[in-house]
Amino acid sequence: MSLFQMTLWWQALILLCCILNCVESSAPSPVHQSDKYHNSFRLARSTRTRVQQLQRRYKEQQLGDGQFEDRSRQLRDLPSLSTDYYSWLNLTDWERLHGAFKDMQVYWNMLEWKRTQLEREQVTRGAAHNILPHSMKYIQLDLRDLMSQVSNQMSFMQSSWVKHTSPTARAPLNPDTGSKTVWDSRVEGYIILRDLELYLTKLARDFLLLASKAQVTQH
Template sequence: MTLRPFHAFSVFTSYSSCPLSQMSAWWWLAVLLVHLVASCASLARQQLSLTNSVRFTRSVRTDVKKLLSRYKEQQLGDKHFEDRSLVLETLPSINTNYDSWLYIQDTERLNVASEGLQTFWTHLESHRKLLNEDTNRGRRSVEDQSLSQSFWNIQIDIRDLVKQVDVQLNRAKLEVGSSESAPCPSCEPSEGQTHRATTKPVQIAETLPSSLWARRLKGYIILRDLDRFLVRLARDLIFLKAKQQNKGV
């Protein structure tokens, strides 16, 4: 058997002799592989983003629970105080029907979460100002000042959480081919600056008598419902993550 030397030209001529349809098939296969790799990378980034959002939501909830316990002890005199009959109509609804929750569109789910967080931010800001007023009047000054700072810290976390939720909302809208952009986070807390909302400002109704005790109960309701809202938000994000994983299977 005679061995023939390898020449690059012979390889080129062999590929040149391939039918056009075969070359086209290879080209489309390459494009498909590139698209598949890009899709997998995008899915991995989104999964990581959702994972981080779930962790952050749980971390914020832990801080809210600690603040709620301290608030009840300092403002209500009983850290075990609990009264589910007390409500504020201006706060987002926490209770949802399971079937409705399961089949809600991703964009609507995230939009409700974003708007709800901004509403809680507004209520936190309002009550923080009341605590500052009490401090200026000399009422429990040290405790109120400490609570006011804790409210402030939660507000900063809520602001960052809104941004994370809006990132997921933008992605969800892109997936459904919507050109509508996500609402810009309207909670930018800064000392001495009032809340600036891109939508109509939330008017906090005085559903309770304007007594000092009623004002303290109001702060309890805000923190209590925020705790429950963050539980639902974490559940929503975990549900969205599971849906993304199923898409990648």
């Protein structure tokens, strides 16, 4: 082997080592992934606290009763909260995160719909400033941050995952507004917040499970 060929060979070897080091350093360690899931857990929990506070305020202002409860009413567009325990355990990490991303997108859209509706009513009636739409916006921002975290976690699992962290508002999910009373419309907002609180409890549980699995992988 000539000196020129030997030099090229060493240069190629050094380049390959640099590439491998970059790949290795960019891959998240189990510890790092566990920390990310714990961060998502904390955000889900703090968001749930916001939802609980808003729900009490919403029931006082819109329904006239801070203790109002009605578990019989449902909205068909909201994600199902019922989960078969064994099916839940057998979900892959990818399925768990992908499902969470889609469900949070639905809740973001539902809050956008109800928030816009409240703002329109406020303008139409010339009412004093209502804090409810503002509080809903804060929760939407929390959901957007959670979706961004989930998207980043998914990107480590599957390189083909296309990040999409900016939710897009869509048309009202319940278009038959003509047949609804003002009371029915207000109860819809309660249902959204009620189910979102329960969903965030479920989501926090998922993040804890993912964090524990990442720690087990480490050991």
